[in-house]
Amino acid sequence: MKKVLLALTAVAAMTGSASAADLGARPYVKAPMPAPVANWTGFYVFGGGGGGLSNADQHVQTTVGAVPLTIDQRQGGSGWFGTVGAGYDWQFSGTWVAGVFADGQFGSIRATIQDPIVGITGNQKLETSWAAGVRLGWLVAPNVLSYVNGGYSGAHFGQTNFTTLGGTPAGIHLNSYNRNGWFVGGGVENSLNIFGVSSPGWFMKTEYRSAFYNAKTSNELFDGTNALVGRDIRANSWNQTISTSLVYRFNWTGPVVAKY
Template sequence: MKKIVLALTAVAAMTGSALAADMAPRTYAKAPPVAAPVANWTGCYVGAGGGGAMTNNDGLLVDSVTGLPLTNNVTSGARGWFGTVQLGCDYQFQNWVVGAFGDYDFMDVRGDTGVFPVATGLQKQDYQWAVGARVGYLVLPQLLTYISGGYTQSHWKSTNLSFFGGATPFATMSGFTKGGWFVGTGDEYALTSFLPGLFWKTEYRYSEFDRADAQLFDFATGLPAPGFATNKVREHSVRSELVYRFNWGAPLVAKY
């Protein structure tokens, strides 16, 4: 009996050694890297800030009866500042962000305008609003660069005209409101080290408005004069805002 047990033990030992020799060494696969969770840009926000604007206005005087120009085109300019408020919503997919927004500017942009070379006046742009969309790319989890575009409308106040910039007006050019389009580009950066949800956004914007006809009135009598001035305004602006996002911090996995 002992001889049988010893024989079986020897056979088992030899079999185990053979199986161990035939088995390949175990390899360990490295786990794939897991993308770190970053904050989600999806959601709505409010913003407020300000900036500066400059405009060029191409204008000329036109006969009210014949519709023929009475003067050559005169280009004048205006400079000034504005405060702005904004409301918008964004949606993030992977590293891309798309969104829609609206903003309103309280403006003090003014400069000399002339319907013909010897008659000038101080023209003022006092408010503007815009609605549009933007698409951007996250170059860093906390830094968005984007382009924007949409519809805009602005208002210019009435302007008293005098000869050679004198103190006594002889005519008034009516105010006008005109719409147009805009394109812009900018970036937005998360200031989460100061306050969760706080962002800083800076944008350059170019706006072009439809041509506007402004009636001329005799300053002394208030009666319409036999002519009107055309205005074609183009605007460059730079704006900077602090933005608060309501849902900042919701986790989202993105690859960079």
């Protein structure tokens, strides 16, 4: 009896081994990967250009004899400019981006300075300016950022040469000067891939900016090298610009995929 049981056990063992050998190896199934996530954190540089409008609220005071005459007026103008800059962004909470930046502008945005009491007028140019500030944005898409910004700004206004209201040179000028102020604005930045262009790291941004500069009291109008007394022009300068820039983001070599 024992011999019979031992024989049956041996047969069962051999049958089980043969069945296991007939089974193929278990196939390896790779875990699904999540969709690529864009990363906006990193440094960037940009350059571009645009157009601007200039407005100035002016208070003109001129002393004729013993009687002071005054007039308040708003003068304006327009022009173009180029811009270059750099910045750094941090992406947080999934779809929010915050950053710091600095840029410079150069060009010719003109505004009129006029003294209708004496009868002189001239064009003043905003020749160069700079800005440093912060921005906060929200990703409307993984590669499209809508943002607002603000900060501090400085500007250089060139020399103004006056003519009579009839256009004849008056032989009077106002020296160039610098003013400081602040700005607010906003815009949209997007990867060029949105247009079907394969260009990792290259972006385009379009931005509106409104800058307000401290008032300047011009009480030194010059006839050649001599200051003319009794003439005083005080102006607040407000400049609005719209620019389009090409942006290169150093960290953007492609979508970032989470590691497992």
